[in-house]
Structures are given as C-alpha cells and as structure tokens.
Amino acid sequence: MATEKRNYKRVMLKLSGESLANDKGFGIDPEVVYRLAGEIKEACETGIEVAVVVGGGNIWRGLKGSQGGMDRASADYMGMLATVINSVALQDALEKLGVSTRVQTAIEMRQIAEPYIRRKAIRHLEKGRVVIFGAGTGNPYFTTDTTAALRSAEIEADVMLMAKKQTDGVYDADPKFHPEAKMFTHLTYNDVLQKQLAVMDNTAITLCMNNSIPIVVFNIDVPGNIVKACKGETLGTLIEGE
Template identity: 55%
Template sequence: MSLSPSAENTETPKTTYERVMLKISGEALMGDQGFGLHPPTVQRIAQEVKSVHDLGVEICMVIGGGNIFRGLSGSAQGMERTTADYMGMLATVMNALAMQSALEEVGVFTRVISAIRMDEVCEPYIRRRAVRHLEKKRVCIFAAGTGNPYFTTDTAATLRANEMACQAIFMGKNGVDGVYDKDPKIHSDAVRYDSVSYDDVLTKRLRVMDASAIALARDNNLPLIVFGLDEPGGFRGILAGEGTYTKVQG
C-alpha cells in the first residue's frame, strides 16, 4: 500500500477524487499547548490543505471545537447539555475563522459557512450556495456542527459530505495513522487495519467516529479514510494513493 516516490520525481500526483471532506479535531490546532490555537500548527495544516487544493480537488472542511470547549465535557461537569453543546458549536466557528485566515494567507479563497446564523462573520448554510463555492474552487469550512445539540462534528461532517456529494471523508488524526483494534498509544501490540467495514467499526466499537456518523456514512455508501495528519504531506499523499491509512467502507 505504501509507495515511496523518488526524490527526483516532480510530477503532480494523480488522484481519482474530485471533491472531498476533510474532518479534523479541534485538538489538531492546538499543537503542544494543551489548549487553544497554536498559529504555526494552524499554518502547517493550511499548507497541507493548499497542497491538495493545488491538485484541483474541491475541499470541504469540518473542524471540531475540543481545543476551546467540548460540549460533552461541559455537560459532564454539571452544565446543562444543550447549553454546553451550543458553546461547543461556537468554538468550532472560532476554529473555522482561524483556518480561513491561514488559508487565505497562502492564497486559497475560503468561505466559512455556519449552521447557526452569525452574518457579520460568516455565511449561513445554504446548500446550493455552498456547492457553487466549491465549483468556483473555494474551500468551504462548515462550522457550528449541524446547528443542533446532541450531534457531534463527526455527524456534521458526514451530513455535509453527503449534501455536497463528496466522494470520501478524509479524517486526519493526531498520533495515529489509521484505525487500530485497540488504542496504539496504550497497547504496543495494537494492530492497524488496512480496511474495515462500517459494521465492524460499530460492532467492535472501534474509535473512528461516533455511531450516528458511521451509520450515516454506511447508509449512503460514503467511504471514510483515516490517516495521520501530523505527517507533512500526508493529506496530499493519501489522495495520491500513497502512505499509510485505513479505509472504512461497506
């Protein structure tokens, strides 16, 4: 599965994907800080996105908010769940705006599209308008989840990927390069899957996405590709069929 192109090979990688969803966690933006936004990390991820955008691929993004506030954690600490979830949605808008700024600094036109109206800082979600942005080669960052409490950004990414007719969801992970039978950060004998079915993810309780998101992907036959986001060039390489990853499909 892993191919190592020669250093002399400067040809543009070929990809069969025309439109994809990139889902990353909010924690991916905080670097080694443990909280908040780490500008060099945001800039590095923006460069990864640009390298794929330069291939002509249309890109949607959903970014979590766990580096700022996580609704489930707030609820667990006694905050009313609905309020906590709305606070988490606002955190995703902050992350989306940060990524928009970083992408436009490197010359990639970007739109932040929110499921909750806040017209002064981003666009409301209108499906046909979002599709038009993608056709004009703008990166669309979907923020504020689905706009409803009790739904994760994993579910939001899967929902928007289906609505935008994406060909796959690319899930960038920190510290892992695919789906394992158990946590590789704890268990040295963890085994990585090259491919796994949606049903196995659900029945074996593999930590990929929440069950609602996996079921939505399965019901719409939407492939999920899990890869390591912390490896430079990883996103572009995976799109070209190189590198290490796990493909979740029927």
C-alpha cells in the same frame, strides 16, 4: 482489500480541534494552522475540491461541560461557537496563502460567516474555493464527526478524510496502552459498528454507510499526509462497504 490509488474530485476533510493546538492540547497554534493550510492549498492546486469541518475540542467540549453539571444543550452550543473560532482561524491562514475560502455556519452569524446553504456551498467548491463548515449541525447532541458525515452526503463528497493526532489509523486496541495492537488497513462499516472501534460516533458511521461514503483515517502529524489523503494515495485505514 483495496490498496489501489483512488481519484477523488471532491473531499471532506475532518480536522479535530486539537489538531490546531499542537502539543499544548488547548488553544490555537498559528504555526500548525499555517502548516495545515499549506497542505490544503497544495491539494487544491491539484484540482481537488476541498470542504472542511473543524472540531472545537481545543477550546471547549460540550460533553465535558455537561458532565460538570452544565445543561447539555447550552454546553453543546458553546462547543459549536468554538468550532466557528477554529473555522475563522483556518480561513485566515488559507487566505493569507492566496486560497479563496468561505466559512458557512449552521447557526446564523452574518457578520462573521455565510449561513449554510447547500447549493451555495457546492457552487463555491465548483469555483475552487475551500468551504469550511462551522457550528456543527446547528443542533445540540450531535458531534462534529456527525456534521462531517452529514455535510459529506449533502455536498456529494467522494470521501470523508478523518485526520487524527498521534495515530496512523484504526487499531484493534489503543496502541498507547497496548504496544502489540494491530492497525487495520481496511474495514467495513459493519466491522466498525460491531467491534465498537473508536473511530467516530455511531451516527456518523451509519450516515456514511447509508450514503456509501468511504472514510479514510490517517495521521495528521505527518507532514504531507493531507495531500496524500486528498490525492487518494494508500494511507492509514480505509472504511467502506462490503
């Protein structure tokens, strides 16, 4: 079991859309966004390069739309646009705190953000800018978890940090309904796949496994946890190879 502190140079932070909504479950809570931005700023001040992928579930979920009878591709494109709204909100909060930030989108919308260009994204990170990736992969049928895994591989991130609401890590059962549920501190990629643990979709897990990108699942509701995760402190559940 790996419990020692790890030193990361470049991290991918995956935020759910719901994390921006606080307890409302929908919309954007400015106070929460500023708290998250403050923690990202603190991590950057330690010299860590931070990239971010934000979900869009606080505004729209493509899968839910398709289940309601909407064309799946159309519903997913709407979800991608929702992630851009969240990305711009986070960018605004970061820049008000003095953090240089760039939003790059997989779907071109030049008046709002830069198009995603891998080399440009890496250059921004090297210059100390926070890069927020919006619009998913630009393709329907892929989640923002898969986006985060894909971008992690492309920018050669040292770790993928999965910030979760109302949970400290990965459990063997849903602790909301099973108070006796046990939290794992360490798992392998194969453990997650074989035990069908609801960490992220299988495509994202497989991408991380194939590219040897460790994943840390932690509780975003606890102030200071983003900084701790970025600094490699022992936190939540670590998922890595054998």
